[in-house]
Amino acid sequence: MGTVISDRLSDAAIYLDMAKTIKAKPSALDKGRTLRLWIGLLLPPIAWSVQLQSLYLTSEYGCYTSDFTWNHVVVIVALVFSLLGWAIAGREWSASGRGTADDGGDSMSRGRFMAILGLLSGALFSIVIFAQWLPTLMGVPCDK
Numbered sequence: 837m838g839t840v841i842s843d844r845l846s847d848a849a850i851y852l853d854m855a856k857t858i859k860a861k862p863s864a865l866d867k868g869r870t871l872r873l874w875i876g877l878l879l880p881p882i883a884w885s886v887q888l889q890s891l892y893l894t895s896e897y898g899c900y901t902s903d904f905t906w907n908h909v910v911v912i913v914a915l916v917f918s919l920l921g922w923a924i925a926g927r928e929w930s931a932s933g934r935g936t937a938d939d940g941g942d943s944m945s946r947g948r949f950m951a952i953l954g955l956l957s958g959a960l961f962s963i964v965i966f967a968q969w970l971p972t973l974m975g976v977p978c979d980k
Contacts, residue, residue, distance in 0.1 A: 872928055873947055876954030879921030880961035887914030887965055899978035907977065911969040918965055922958025925951050 887910055894906040929951035932944055936952065971977045 873950040876921050876925030880918040880958040883914045883917035884961040895977050907972045915965050918962045925954025
């Protein structure tokens with residue numbers, strides 16, 4: 837029993853030494869890439885939330901004056917910003933190798949994960965922004 841434990845302890849010491857030699861050195865943080873990843877991830881939901889609040893304001897004005905031009909302007913601007921975030925995330929995903937399956941814990945894997953999340957959130961919030969535009973396009977944004 838004692839030899840089995842001592843053998844396993846020596847194996848553990850070997851694994852610890854191996855982990856020290858395999859451990860990756862921290863890579864230098866590319867601030868421009870990090871900023872682009874955060875923009876790609878956060879720009880679509882920010883565009884949607886600003887659009888939603890602005891639509892409440894412009895819809896009230898539109899219902900009062902029967903002029904919904906500002907609703908269209910707000911939605912188009914929000915859609916452009918949301919798609920811009922989606923495009924930035926797509927560019928960062930392409931720059932990181934366009935892969936999906938990765939078990940690495942390095943900065944490239946984390947960047948790829950953030951870029952994929954940015955692509956998904958950009959698509960989702962662009963669809964939501966367009967869906968919230970449909971009542972104005974159909975001509976029934978007010979209780980008539």
